[in-house]
Amino acid sequence: MSDETRKFHVKQISWWTKKGLSAAAALLLGGVAVAPVAAAGERHTEHRGTLVSATPVADHDAGQVREFLAGRDIATDPVRYGVRAYRLTYRTVDPYGKPTTATGLLTLPKGGAQRLDLVSDTHGTMVNRAYAPSASEDFGRVPSYLNASAGRAVAAPDYLGLGEGPGLHPYMDTRSAVAVSVDMLRAARSATDRLGRALTGDGYATGFSQGGQVAMALGRALEGGAERSFRLKALAPVSGPYDLAGQEMPALFDGRVNDTSGVFYISYWLVAQNRLHHFYKDPGEVFRAPYASRVESLFDGRHDEEEVVKGLAPSVKQLLTPAFYDLLQHPTGPLVEALRSPGTTVTAAVCRQSQLI
Template sequence: MSDESRISGENAESGTSQENRTSWRGRKRGLARAAALLLAGVTALGGLTVAPVAAAGERDVGGRGGLVSVTSVSDHDAAQVRAFLAERNIAGGTVRYGVRAYRLTYRTVDPYGKPTTATGLLTLPTGGAHRLDLVSDTHGTMVKRTYAPSASEDFGRVPSYLNASAGKAVAAPDYLGLGEGPGPHPYMDTASSVTASVDMLRAARTAAARLGRPLDGEVYATGFSQGGQVAMALGKALEHGADPHFRLRALAPISGPYDLEGQEMPALFDGRVNDTSSVLYISYWLTAQNRLHHLYGNPAEVFRAPYASRVESLLDGTHEEDDVVKGLAPSVKRLLTPAFYDRLRHPTGRLLAALRSADGTCDWKPDVPVRLYAGAADTDVPIQNAGSCAERLAEHGRAVPVLNRGNVDHFGSFAVSAPEVARWFGELSSRPSV
């Protein structure tokens, strides 16, 4: 589910060697430093005018989705976009225009329905139609808040740059507690991920109009890993009328954990998910879900020593993923107490309720084109998740293809699928809406 440095090190064809992971981390950090120097020089808005919504505390009138501020974060011509993608081994055949990206701060609600703020990335093409279709892109697992799309010019921006350079606007929420949003990230809390995503669409609608590129209301939803699951849930919400201004046009999630109870959680124990990812995901999920469902009173009830005393501080949003992994056990069995390990294998009560609160994203009948992308060699989110989703959609009367990208791992499934999604969205936008 992660799109940070660990999965970036995985070879898209052959697996997860530690040597490849380490060498890629060094390359990625070098690219990040170069990107930071580039962004430090970006201050102009490319001739577009931004309304001064951040001045003197001025805010939009209204509630959820109200725009608080707009900040320019990048401005690239088409050649620079192709170079950005090529450096990350992403095909750039759909690139037609340059892109301009902005961090939006907007109003939303927390998991308890209380007002808060969140941030996200709005990316616009420098050419193409005046009135734009909108792509919603929801990102994968991130343990460090500054890896979020609006905060870091790295892999989190690949779908934004791909789709914007092909001629669409792209709204990429950071989610709650990531980017510059306050508080901890409620990891894998589907409900709040959807509200943050819908409110990001609303904020993007306001910002795009002020930037002179109004949106036409058509939404193409995609997302990777954790974001694939969020994309399915967002599509369901939009089709059920979450906001009358937006009409779902197509849905193309990549390698999402759509079935925690039936597939993803069992895969942590049967070897389908590798040990490093298993430890990271279960630690992140338990600490986040405990704040919502009160799964335990003391970390020592769940985690063995010495991990119980450090797990929550490691997952406070300020640590690199490598540091989190190094600070925890090498396997789930060595991380958890024997009693909780058995409890997790046979969940009941609040633990089962927490799992099921994230499932159900495929329990509906889409009235738009849908494609599920996945990789056969994925040891983070096994391809059986996509199979379960397709089965549930079929039970509701809609047959949906699972596009198996072959012998690719988790990040490999994203690398080969994201350009295809951008191309497919482009093909669909040239056809009449159903």
């Protein structure tokens, strides 16, 4: 990732910012009742995208939305309406195709048309589950509030293992990220209907960083008929890692990625992908001491990004064993599978084929 991306993430998870926003959200939501729209105890074998519950998490008038955006140096010109936001819990599948649940944020405008277009917004890299869009009123809600206050519905999946979803996050497993995003669209349709609005069927997909890659792959899936009740009208992925094998991995070694960013992203990716592709049995096969003894616990979904960075080496070369450092530059076996698994490499050709750029 670029230095600009790194700076965005550091700003995004500032403890003081989060503390202040959490307090403000608590005051604003003091009179909002929790209103599940389906029983949380339903069997996990329900159809993918089945809505389990919709819980109100935010209710802001247009002035409050402008204040929220202006406080993050975001232009407020598009704001026409206030917004209401809900945490959706819904049925989906894990990377192995087994039933599970996930959460995400549905944001609707307070006013405007009765039938709404739907925007899918997929967020960037995060390690702390409590900072997912449905769980924290922070930078992760900026796209949702922007689009909803302009008159569209917005579905922002937390992804697997983030927000209130069970388990650990399968970071950069594009196939499961697309599945959970498609299922979020289905859940959003059900929730919108039950909340007295409706969706037009026209859909838009956007995302930043990790979410840019997910948005690109989601666009391809929707164009391929993954959810025929939505018509993809436009695709706007931003700063995504679209080619892991051809660009992202080589950039770790040729100076295009700074040391701090490189250490953070490669550690997260290796720990998460090893659960799926099994290229090490013991962290000591990949990570040097003392990092091998703590690297997996740092990515347990409860640590902030700053805590993770402080617990790791200052450079990729100091982080990895010599043998694995070499293997990463000339990957073989399961490492190649992780880099080239379905959905991992997504290029701009997808957009050109869809005539969206």
